[in-house]
Amino acid sequence: MASARAMTSTRLLCLFNATAAGSIKTLARTGCRVCLTRNMSSSPPRLQGCMSAWIIDQYGSNGVLKYTEETTVPTISSATEVMIKVHAVSLNPLDVAMRGGYGAKLLKLRRDPLSVMDNDTEFPLILGRDLSGVVVDCGSGVTHFALGDEVWAAVPPWKQGSLAEYVTLTEYEVSHKPKVLSHIEAASIPYVANTSLSALVNGGGLCRDSSSNKRVLITGGSGGVGTFAIQLLKAWGAHVTVTCSQNAVGLVRGLGADEVLDYTAGDVVEQLEMMEKFDVVFDGVGGDTEEWAMGLLKPWSGAKYVTLVTPLLLNTDSMGLLDGTLNAGFSLQSKAIQNLLSSGVFYRWGFYAPDGPALDEVSKLVDAGKILPVVEAQFSFTQVPQAFQKLEKGHARGKTVVRVAEEDDRQTEELVQDSSTETVESVQETAKQS
Numbered sequence: 135m136a137s138a139r140a141m142t143s144t145r146l147l148c149l150f151n152a153t154a155a156g157s158i159k160t161l162a163r164t165g166c167r168v169c170l171t172r173n174m175s176s177s178p179p180r181l182q183g184c185m186s187a188w189i190i191d192q193y194g195s196n197g198v199l200k201y202t203e204e205t206t207v208p209t210i211s212s213a214t215e216v217m218i219k220v221h222a223v224s225l226n227p228l229d230v231a232m233r234g235g236y237g238a239k240l241l242k243l244r245r246d247p248l249s250v251m252d253n254d255t256e257f258p259l260i261l262g263r264d265l266s267g268v269v270v271d272c273g274s275g276v277t278h279f280a281l282g283d284e285v286w287a288a289v290p291p292w293k294q295g296s297l298a299e300y301v302t303l304t305e306y307e308v309s310h311k312p313k314v315l316s317h318i319e320a321a322s323i324p325y326v327a328n329t330s331l332s333a334l335v336n337g338g339g340l341c342r343d344s345s346s347n348k349r350v351l352i353t354g355g356s357g358g359v360g361t362f363a364i365q366l367l368k369a370w371g372a373h374v375t376v377t378c379s380q381n382a383v384g385l386v387r388g389l390g391a392d393e394v395l396d397y398t399a400g401d402v403v404e405q406l407e408m409m410e411k412f413d414v415v416f417d418g419v420g421g422d423t424e425e426w427a428m429g430l431l432k433p434w435s436g437a438k439y440v441t442l443v444t445p446l447l448l449n450t451d452s453m454g455l456l457d458g459t460l461n462a463g464f465s466l467q468s469k470a471i472q473n474l475l476s477s478g479v480f481y482r483w484g485f486y487a488p489d490g491p492a493l494d495e496v497s498k499l500v501d502a503g504k505i506l507p508v509v510e511a512q513f514s515f516t517q518v519p520q521a522f523q524k525l526e527k528g529h530a531r532g533k534t535v536v537r538v539a540e541e542d543d544r545q546t547e548e549l550v551q552d553s554s555t556e557t558v559e560s561v562q563e564t565a566k567q568s
Contacts, residue, residue, distance in 0.1 A: 183207060187298035188518045189258040193235035196526075199519050205260070208294065208302040213275030215302050218285060221317035221539040223296045224264040224509075225525050226325050226358060228486075232261055232291065233522070237447035239455055244292035262297035263289050266311055266320035267539075276305050278490075284311040286497075288324035290488045297518060299538065309493030312500035319507035322533035325486065326358040327496045329442065330366060333484025337440035338414040345370035349412045351430060354419040355391065356382035357530040359442065361508045363416060364389045366496075369504040375409070377402055377419075385531055389506070406430055416484075417441040424469075424481075434478035444483045508532030514540070 187205040190198045210217055231237070242249050242256045249256075266286040269279050279285065287308040289296050311320045334340045340348065350367055352360055355376035367374050368390035375393040376386045383394050393409070395402050403426045411432040417423050420443025431437035445465060450458030466483060473481045499505045510532040513521040518536055525534050 185299035186515070187260050188262075188515075189260055190233060191257040191259075193233065193238065195234070196519050196522050198233065199522065201516070201518070205258070205298060207300050210271055210273045210302060212304070213273040214304050214306070215273045216269050216276055216279050216285075216305050216308055217271035217300055217302045218265065218267040218287070218308070219270045219539065220265050220267040220296055220299060220301055221537075222266045222321035223262045223536045223538055224321045224323075224325070224358075224533045225521055225536065226263055226533075227525065227530075228263060228291065228325075229261045229295075230522060230526055232259075236451065237291065238451060239458075240447055240450045241292050243455060260295040260298050262295035262536075263291065263325045264321050264533075265289065265296035265301060265324070266315075266317040267301070269308075270300070273305075278305050279308065279310075284317075285309060286311045286320045286324050286493065287490065288328045288486070288488060288493075291486070297536065297538075306490050307488045309490045309497055312497045314501055314503075315507060317539075318512065318535050318537060319509060321535050322358070322507045322509050323362065323496065323500070323505075324493055326362040326533075327366075327493060328489050329484070329486040330359055330363045331489065331492050331496075332487040333440050333442060334363065334366070334414070334416065336487075337482040337484045338416065338438050339436070340367070340370065340372070340414060342370050345372040348372045348414065349375070349410060350414045350416060351375045351377075351406070351412045351427070352391075352416045352418070353377050353423055353427070354417075355386050355394075356532075357418065358508075358533045359418050361386070361389055361532055362505070364391050365505040366499070369499050375406075375412070377406075379529065382529075382531055385508070389508070411437075413437050415439045417443065419443065428473055428477065428479055428481075431477070431479045436478070436480070438480040438482060439473070440482050440484045442484045444485075446483075509535050511535070512537060 184204045185207045186201070186203045189200050189202055189205060191200065192198050208217065238256070245256065246254070269281055269283045269285055272279060272281060285308050287303055289301060289303065290307070293303070294301070311317070345367060350372050352363055352374065354360055355364055356378040360376065364374055364376060364386060374391050375395070376391040377395045377397050378386055379398050380396045383396055386394050395405055407430065412430050413432060414437065415427045415431060417427060417440065420441060424439060424441060427439055431439060444462070446459070446462040449462045452458065453461060470481045473479045496505065508531070510530060511524055511534045513534070513536050515536060515538050521534050521536050
């Protein structure tokens with residue numbers, strides 16, 4: 135496993151060098167642009183104009199996605215904001231759900247607290263949560279970034295998304311991109327990283343210093359969150375067990391999972407019950423999982439069940455903001471009390487939380503070769519509807535990435551494409567040989 139990671143890390147480093155070489159060629163063609171990008175008074179292209187973006191002006195199926203070149207370029211509205219030229223975006227299941235109206239009422243209120251008093255529309259909306267790109271403008275109070283910095287970030291669901299040429303975020307939501315990754319690879323990580331960290335740290339009580347030899351079960355481990363969480367927990371020293379389908383076994387083993395159970399082959403619950411009990415169950419599947427997962431946790435030892443599948447947004451959509459929030463809160467409280475009194479197990483919900491400093495730590499792990507990007511498919515910016523269709527099919531084996539800014543150097547672009555395809559294949563091949 136160590137040798138496989140070293141080989142993959144070396145390949146990614148070569149990819150970075152090739153990308154850098156392409157950038158040098160571009161700078162040579164454009165003269166002193168490098169000097170201008172470091173000039174804090176310079177303005178991004180088309181700052182006062184329009185940009186290309188994919189928007190929705192109503193909720194629905196894939197047909198509501200619209201390409202436009204008339205979306206207003208976002209401006210710096212506070213001293214701590216940075217504007218980013220987007221190079222690549224990855225899609226998440228949340229994007230498909232939001233396209234259909236998931237969480238619309240609560241997210242609209244979060245965008246504009248005064249919207250509860252009126253009927254103003256939230257449209258047009260730009261979807262997309264992950265991004266990798268370059269800083270092109272900074273507020274006067276920004277201290278961690280300069281123009282020209284390569285960065286990555288996860289856009290909060292209550293903000294306009296990343297399927298656009300430019301995005302504006304606070305500097306606390308942004309992090310410097312790992313040096314060994316291309317923009318395409320880097321775009322696959324931020325949202326699942328922030329989600330996993332929020333759930334595992336705040337919900338599961340795990341961290342770099344407290345995870346050694348802890349037994350963790352991840353349900354549904356082959357998607358974006360699962361493939362990241364496996365690597366993070368192994369970097370922290372945990373023992374990781376994963377459930378997935380048969381054709382993802384090689385992938386999750388190659389990422390470092392200690393034990394992998396194919397839920398399509400026999401009774402996976404029976405197999406899990408025969409194992410030593412767990413300190414944490416990280417549930418990304420939902421459904422009836424919590425009905426049997428509670429019995430897999432160590433009783434009266436502070437064990438925790440953390441699920442990413444919560445009823446909060448669904449309830450507010452169907453019941454209204456007040457009734458939906460109260461109903462979800464009552465459900466959480468009753469389950470938490472019941473499990474704590476019956477077996478001393480903590481029941482918790484996990485949520486995404488924007489956190490640039492947390493991504494700084496992830497960036498160090500990536501550059502150290504301890505976390506690899508897992509990119510399953512790539513699409514151009516003109517193929518966003520096809521990317522959504524790919525995601526809707528389910529059974530993800532990593533992330534689906536959209537290239538927003540095409541590479542100037544065609545050879546570099548082809549190398550990036552080859553590398554992202556080979557990442558999944560290499561870890562699967564490693565698993566077969568081990």
